[in-house]
Amino acid sequence: MKKPHIQLLISLMGLLLQFSCQSNSDDVKNQTEAKKPNIVIIYMDDLGYGDVSAYQAGTLNTPNMDQLFNEGIRFTNGYASSATCTPSRYALLTGVYPWRNENAKILPGTAPLLIDTAQYTLPKMLQENGYSTGIVGKWHLGLGLGNVDWNQEIKPGPNQVGFDYSYILAATQDRVPTVYIENGRVVGLDPKDPIEVNYQENFPGEPTALSNPEMLEMKWHHGHNNSIVNGIPRIGFMKGGDAAKWSDEDMADHFLEKARTFVNENSSSSKPFFLYYAMQQPHVPRTPHPRFVGKSGMGPRGDVILEADWVIGEFLKTLEEAGILENTLIIFSSDNGPVINDGYYDDAVEKLGDHTPWGPLRGGKYSLFEAGTRVPFAVFWKGTIQPQVSDALVTQIDLMASIGALVGATVPSNDSQNLLNTFLGKSQEGRSEFVLEATSRTAFRQGDWVMIPPYPGPEVLGNVNIEMGNSSDYQLYNLKEDIGQQNNLANSNPEKLQEMIQKYEAIRNQ
Numbered sequence: 001m002k003k004p005h006i007q008l009l010i011s012l013m014g015l016l017l018q019f020s021c022q023s024n025s026d027d028v029k030n031q032t033e034a035k036k037p038n039i040v041i042i043y044m045d046d047l048g049y050g051d052v053s054a055y056q057a058g059t060l061n062t063p064n065m066d067q068l069f070n071e072g073i074r075f076t077n078g079y080a081s082s083a084t085c086t087p088s089r090y091a092l093l094t095g096v097y098p099w100r101n102e103n104a105k106i107l108p109g110t111a112p113l114l115i116d117t118a119q120y121t122l123p124k125m126l127q128e129n130g131y132s133t134g135i136v137g138k139w140h141l142g143l144g145l146g147n148v149d150w151n152q153e154i155k156p157g158p159n160q161v162g163f164d165y166s167y168i169l170a171a172t173q174d175r176v177p178t179v180y181i182e183n184g185r186v187v188g189l190d191p192k193d194p195i196e197v198n199y200q201e202n203f204p205g206e207p208t209a210l211s212n213p214e215m216l217e218m219k220w221h222h223g224h225n226n227s228i229v230n231g232i233p234r235i236g237f238m239k240g241g242d243a244a245k246w247s248d249e250d251m252a253d254h255f256l257e258k259a260r261t262f263v264n265e266n267s268s269s270s271k272p273f274f275l276y277y278a279m280q281q282p283h284v285p286r287t288p289h290p291r292f293v294g295k296s297g298m299g300p301r302g303d304v305i306l307e308a309d310w311v312i313g314e315f316l317k318t319l320e321e322a323g324i325l326e327n328t329l330i331i332f333s334s335d336n337g338p339v340i341n342d343g344y345y346d347d348a349v350e351k352l353g354d355h356t357p358w359g360p361l362r363g364g365k366y367s368l369f370e371a372g373t374r375v376p377f378a379v380f381w382k383g384t385i386q387p388q389v390s391d392a393l394v395t396q397i398d399l400m401a402s403i404g405a406l407v408g409a410t411v412p413s414n415d416s417q418n419l420l421n422t423f424l425g426k427s428q429e430g431r432s433e434f435v436l437e438a439t440s441r442t443a444f445r446q447g448d449w450v451m452i453p454p455y456p457g458p459e460v461l462g463n464v465n466i467e468m469g470n471s472s473d474y475q476l477y478n479l480k481e482d483i484g485q486q487n488n489l490a491n492s493n494p495e496k497l498q499e500m501i502q503k504y505e506a507i508r509n510q
């Protein structure tokens with residue numbers, strides 16, 4: 001009776017041993033595969049250095065954004081590549097200085113695709129290295145080859161420069177066409193009501209802000225007096241496509257749902273994912289969902305920032321619930337600095353109170369001064385990155401080479417620098433110099449110094465009331481001692497000035 005028992009025991013032990021060996025090797029395999037984290041870039045539109053409460057420079061309270069800054073790395077010298085949208089996004093996705101491409105300027109909704117489909121891009125690099133890639137949100141890098149037919153497949157676009165999945169708005173919330181585009185197709189389009197778009201002239205009989213001001217629910221201050229959609233006057237003329245038009249106040253919820261779906265569909269796959277989540281806040285027109293109206297006491301600009309903050313909290317929950325928060329590297333930043341009045345009467349100026357969207361910095365969106373390009377910049381990776389504040393000089397151009405180093409790709413761009421250790425909090429060393437751009441002008445940061453060459457043009461851009469950095473003389477500031485750029489040291493430091501001019505010109509002529 002005993003023998004069969006012993007035999008059974010032995011064979012059971014054998015089986016167990018086999019199982020445990022197998023699961024060991026499975027573990028090893030899983031660990032090697034798990035080495036590549038998911039990557040999310042949360043990219044805000046016009047959010048200023050002082051708009052995030054973690055920077056302790058304004059009066060808004062953004063607890064969910066703060067989590068990324070306080071439990072990750074809060075960069076105090078983090079830069080967008082440009083003081084406007086299109087060039088910054090171009091640089092983020094290509095790792096190339098935007099001023100090298102003369103077409104990298106704020107684009108109309110009808111502009112052709114700005115990124116060459118042969119160009120090596122951040123999403124292509126990640127595709128090649130085993131990632132599923134997606135974009136949800138604002139594109140603003142042009143679509144098609146010119147004369148786009150919005151009723152057919154619209155390409156080339158994001159899907160041709162490296163994104164497996166795209167759910168976008170074409171340009172900006174204030175520019176037509178005011179429709180969502182999923183993988184090159186307008187969402188919800190009724191073929192019997194085709195869309196036409198024109199940035200030169202209106203379609204006969206279509207109402208505009210000038211011809212039908214009684215239709216407006218939001219008033220324009222400057223620009224923004226063409227087609228009216230949802231009571232909001234826009235830039236550009238659009239006809240048709242009624243069923244496909246987005247609801248402005250639902251946009252945040254809508255993009256969140258798409259971002260969540262992308263995460264959930266990819267979270268259990270063996271492939272890691274890259275999500276470029278390009279949120280629309282607080283760009284104009286500021287249209288908070290009714291849940292957020294009045295929440296900030298600062299009017300719609302403050303309200304949409306609180307709405308965005310809520311969205312980020314929900315998005316983090318989605319990652320947590322999918323069990324992948326600790327295997328996801330999150331980068332948070334903004335495409336350019338803040339602007340208060342960007343073309344609509346929306347109480348942003350009147351209700352700003354003591355809030356300082358630019359923090360201690362001078363200027364704002366469109367400006368060569370610091371607030372144009374120095375933006376909130378966080379890198380967060382729960383359980384991997386040690387919480388810290390970093391003063392290292394880092395820029396969004398560097399994400400391509402740095403993420404490349406993380407996933408094992410080499411990046412053939414001289415502009416993008418591999419700062420992976422700095423982005424992971426293992427080093428405090430950033431780049432030594434940087435050529436920043438603002439409305440087709442450039443300035444040069446080197447160490448603690450910034451040099452702004454002379455430019456013609458107004459000192460203050462009247463409509464938006466922002467100091468542009470234009471001057472007939474060279475400007476030189478030591479940002480360590482003078483973060484607000486009040487003391488021009490060009491005359492008292494002629495040697496430093498010359499050294500910087502030479503280096504700047506060498507990079508510009510490369």
Ligand code: NG6
Nearest residue numbers: 084085086106172222223224342343
């Ligand atoms: C400007 C618009 C501004 C905004 C900006 C683009 C006018 C007068 N002003 O031309 O409202 O849309 O372009 O902003 O039309 S960005 O963040 O996408 O660069």
Ligand code: CA
Nearest residue numbers: 045046085335
């Ligand atoms: Ca912007």
